[in-house]
Amino acid sequence: MLSRSRKLLTLLPATATALFAVAAFASPASAFSLNPDAASPGIEKVNTFHWITFILIVIAIVAVNLAILRATKRHHRHADAGNSGKGGQLRVGLGLGVVAVALFVTATVFSSQAREVPVGSSQVAGLNDDGRLEIQATGQQWLWRYDYPNATFTYHRLVVPVDTTVALDLVSADVIHGWNVPSLTGKAQAVPGKTNRVYFRADEEGVYSGRASLLSGQGYDSMEAQVDVVSVSEYEAFLEQLKTDIQTAQDSVVKTQEAELEAAAEETPQGEVEPTP
Amino acid sequence: MSSYPTTMPPTRPEIAGGESQDSPGWSRLATSPDHKVISLILISAAFGSAFLAAFELVIVRLQLAVPENVFLNAVTFDRLLSVYGTTAIFLFALPLCIGLLYYVTPLQIGSRGTALPRLGQTGLWMFIIGGFLLYATFLFTPPEAGINPFPPLSQEVFTPNNGVDAWIAATGMITLGLLLLSIDLLVTVRNLRAPGMAWRRAPIFVWSAAIVAWQMVVIVPIFLAALTMLMIDRQLGGSFFTGGAGGAPLLWQHLSFIFFTGAYMGVAVTMLGAISEVVQTFTRRPLPGRETVIGSLAAIATIGTLAWTQNMITAPLGSGWKYYAMVMSISLIVPFGLIFYNLISAVSSSDFQMRAPLRFAMGALSLASIGLAVEVSQSTIAVGSQLQQTYDAWAATHFTLIGFALFGGFAAISYWYPKMTGRMLDEQRAKISFWVMFAGSLIALVPLFGAGVEDQVTDSYRFFADEDVAGFNLVATLGTVVLFIGILLAIGNLIRSREAGAAATPDPWRGESLEWLALSPPEQHNFDVLPDVRSAQPMRDIRESLVRREAGQETPAGESQPVA
Numbered sequence: 001m002l003s004r005s006r007k008l009l010t011l012l013p014a015t016a017t018a019l020f021a022v023a024a025f026a027s028p029a030s031a032f033s034l035n036p037d038a039a040s041p042g043i044e045k046v047n048t049f050h051w052i053t054f055i056l057i058v059i060a061i062v063a064v065n066l067a068i069l070r071a072t073k074r075h076h077r078h079a080d081a082g083n084s085g086k087g088g089q090l091r092v093g094l095g096l097g098v099v100a101v102a103l104f105v106t107a108t109v110f111s112s113q114a115r116e117v118p119v120g121s122s123q124v125a126g127l128n129d130d131g132r133l134e135i136q137a138t139g140q141q142w143l144w145r146y147d148y149p150n151a152t153f154t155y156h157r158l159v160v161p162v163d164t165t166v167a168l169d170l171v172s173a174d175v176i177h178g179w180n181v182p183s184l185t186g187k188a189q190a191v192p193g194k195t196n197r198v199y200f201r202a203d204e205e206g207v208y209s210g211r212a213s214l215l216s217g218q219g220y221d222s223m224e225a226q227v228d229v230v231s232v233s234e235y236e237a238f239l240e241q242l243k244t245d246i247q248t249a250q251d252s253v254v255k256t257q258e259a260e261l262e263a264a265a266e267e268t269p270q271g272e273v274e275p276t277p
Numbered sequence: 278m279s280s281y282p283t284t285m286p287p288t289r290p291e292i293a294g295g296e297s298q299d300s301p302g303w304s305r306l307a308t309s310p311d312h313k314v315i316s317l318i319l320i321s322a323a324f325g326s327a328f329l330a331a332f333e334l335v336i337v338r339l340q341l342a343v344p345e346n347v348f349l350n351a352v353t354f355d356r357l358l359s360v361y362g363t364t365a366i367f368l369f370a371l372p373l374c375i376g377l378l379y380y381v382t383p384l385q386i387g388s389r390g391t392a393l394p395r396l397g398q399t400g401l402w403m404f405i406i407g408g409f410l411l412y413a414t415f416l417f418t419p420p421e422a423g424i425n426p427f428p429p430l431s432q433e434v435f436t437p438n439n440g441v442d443a444w445i446a447a448t449g450m451i452t453l454g455l456l457l458l459s460i461d462l463l464v465t466v467r468n469l470r471a472p473g474m475a476w477r478r479a480p481i482f483v484w485s486a487a488i489v490a491w492q493m494v495v496i497v498p499i500f501l502a503a504l505t506m507l508m509i510d511r512q513l514g515g516s517f518f519t520g521g522a523g524g525a526p527l528l529w530q531h532l533s534f535i536f537f538t539g540a541y542m543g544v545a546v547t548m549l550g551a552i553s554e555v556v557q558t559f560t561r562r563p564l565p566g567r568e569t570v571i572g573s574l575a576a577i578a579t580i581g582t583l584a585w586t587q588n589m590i591t592a593p594l595g596s597g598w599k600y601y602a603m604v605m606s607i608s609l610i611v612p613f614g615l616i617f618y619n620l621i622s623a624v625s626s627s628d629f630q631m632r633a634p635l636r637f638a639m640g641a642l643s644l645a646s647i648g649l650a651v652e653v654s655q656s657t658i659a660v661g662s663q664l665q666q667t668y669d670a671w672a673a674t675h676f677t678l679i680g681f682a683l684f685g686g687f688a689a690i691s692y693w694y695p696k697m698t699g700r701m702l703d704e705q706r707a708k709i710s711f712w713v714m715f716a717g718s719l720i721a722l723v724p725l726f727g728a729g730v731e732d733q734v735t736d737s738y739r740f741f742a743d744e745d746v747a748g749f750n751l752v753a754t755l756g757t758v759v760l761f762i763g764i765l766l767a768i769g770n771l772i773r774s775r776e777a778g779a780a781a782t783p784d785p786w787r788g789e790s791l792e793w794l795a796l797s798p799p800e801q802h803n804f805d806v807l808p809d810v811r812s813a814q815p816m817r818d819i820r821e822s823l824v825r826r827e828a829g830q831e832t833p834a835g836e837s838q839p840v841a
Contacts, residue, residue, distance in 0.1 A: 046659045053654035064646040068639050071625035089569045096614040104607045111658035175430040182732050186662035187591040192520020196593035213666035215423040215736040218351045
């Protein structure tokens with residue numbers, strides 16, 4: 001039978017053990033880096049601020065729990081009458097207030113910096129007047145459609161050039177979807193009837209992805225956003241190819257329809273065919 | 278007798294008259310307007326719901342134990358998750374808070390009952406009907422649009438079955454019932470305080486009652502309005518929340534989050550009030566910073582509710598809204614910090630007795646501190662846009678709610694258990710259940726912070742092996758099972774001690790507020806004679822006065838009087 005104080009002391013090791021279990025289960029690289037793949041200037045700021053709050057949180061939690069542990073130990077009883085009066089309350093309140101103001105100022109600085117994504121250096125065709133590439137992402141159950149400036153589109157996979165600031169307009173065709181690519185933009189809702197604009201500038205080529213983050217129905221688990229960052233020339237070639245492919249596909253659809261119409265026209269007398277829209 | 282200044286309030290027939298003693302027990306329970314009977318039914322329902330919610334959470338976690346699990350399909354998972362969340366908030370946390378306030382407050386203010394007993398009774402029955410309605414959906418189709426069913430997903434086009442309609446009706450009945458109880462509570466604490474009990478002498482828990490009741494009066498009608506709009510959209514072809522067509526899907530988020538954030542803060546205010554009472558009693562002295570604590574409770578309720586947009590950081594809102602949410606959430610550090618400081622330093626500087634209520638109270642503060650700290654960081658725009666809607670946010674919310682509602686709830690119930698039942702709670706079993714629950718909570722929730730940082734999103738019925746979160750989820754599932762066992766042990770102890778516990782005296786803890794003047798359990802009319810309240814510790818005055826009387830001394834004027 002453990003004594004009470006020793007039992008209470010298990011509180012701290014329990015917390016510590018659980019934290020270390022967490023660290024051990026994650027891969028060593030990611031356990032101590034909160035967002036290792038940050039690839040856009042804004043997200044790097046977010047990452048730095050995340051570290052600051054992480055350290056503050058750990059200090060706050062450890063301090064409160066140590067105080068609880070110390071308070072519930074029977075020994076070292078001491079009357080801190082000086083601290084519990086009006087002056088003590090004021091000191092603690094002011095101290096907390098200073099922490100709150102400092103945290104708010106820091107959070108504001110980092111949040112506004114995270115919103116600023118400077119224009120990239122690349123000269124891709126189709127940039128808008130601000131030097132940004134405007135792409136519309138439409139969420140629908142349960143995939144994303146991307147409309148590029150040259151009137152082409154892709155599903156599932158967004159292809160963007162490296163070093164180019166992308167202005168991504170999130171809209172929805174049905175329910176609210178959670179856009180989520182943590183390395184580039186963080187999370188943002190695509191709400192029907194509204195446009196939610198997020199900016200990012202991928203500094204390195206690669207594939208970035210994330211799972212949709214808002215329950216959108218039965219296929220929600222399979223809804224994924226994937227961003228392929230490629231070189232400028234690859235991007236332009238991809239769009240050109242895409243345009244040709246879409247044109248070919250549309251031509252073949254038109255041809256098939258015309259053939260069907262002609263076949264129908266041969267079977268029925270002239271003048272009775274309904275014009276197909 | 279005539280030398281004691283006592284007061285008899287006017288009798289009210291429904292309280293003083295009592296029901297016919299011939300009617301069977303269940304019918305007396307069902308028809309009694311007595312606040313103690315109503316509260317005990319509410320509290321029992323809340324602990325029954327705690328069992329149900331924990332059971333549903335275990336099933337949900339079993340599905341998420343391993344990657345790409347096929348134990349449940351997507352629809353079953355969504356339904357269980359929606360019912361779990363609704364049970365935890367609407368059938369456990371809120372009715373437990375209102376039930377505790379509704380039982381204890383009239384006793385603490387020295388009242389013979391509540392001001393509007395039939396209103397309270399109506400509220401109880403609306404709550405019960407709402408609860409049954411929610412669980413009756415298991416016979417047809419449970420709600421499946423999430424814990425907070427965002428339109429347009431919850432509209433008829435996308436969720437055509439009747440689950441969401443049942444959810445609207447159930448939560449509407451429950452919140453309306455709790456609103457009626459809150460109105461009764463508010464009128465009672467304002468009008469029926471014993472003579473001499475000015476607000477400055479009212480116990481902290483009475484202040485909690487006034488604050489939470491006001492809060493419910495503000496937030497519940499907003500929620501009911503949102504529910505009505507959603508019902509019109511679903512049943513009558515409305516377009517309040519339709520995307521395009523003049524509708525505003527974000528309006529639902531505003532209205533529902535005002536309610537959910539307010540309810541969250543209401544739970545915190547109630548339980549911090551109860552924990553303050555526990556700490557005062559077991560440290561044998563009033564809190565030195567009593568005024569600070571009361572002011573902080575009011576600040577938490579007000580600022581916390583006004584911080585509702587902290588849940589909408591990812592929504593397409595003007596950035597002003599988001600900075601506003603950040604100011605509000607971060608400034609909550611001050612009142613929460615002051616309360617934690619006062620409670621912990623009161624224990625630290627006293628010769629306390631470590632009994633079940635104090636143990637649960639300290640556990641509540643420990644767990645809630647983790648949840649609240651993480652919540653503050655997630656209310657900032659930078660971190661929130663990364664971690665909201667991941668298991669990081671889920672774990673933070675659960676730390677706070679398990680801390681306050683579950684541990685705070687057990688602190689309160691084990692403190693007032695002798696008063697409610699006339700029996701003492703088994704101390705040894707309470708201790709075991711505390712440690713099992715405490716270990717279970719940590720093992721169930723700490724790994725989820727890791728899963729959240731790895732960007733595992735909530736509400737999805739499965740996760741994939743390439744997300745690198747399998748270890749976190751497996752440990753969290755094991756922890757949830759431990760937590761479930763702990764809750765079973767604690768509830769089992771509550772049931773068992775009703776028969777097996779030692780008989781309780783009216784004042785087993787030597788408390789300082791008036792509920793300890795009544796018998797355990799109190800008679801139907803609570804008090805035969807009411808004392809004149811002359812300080813914030815009326816029971817201490819009465820005890821001192823009794824000692825003096827036994828010593829044959831005169832009672833000095835200006836002190837609370839003993840009652841025969």
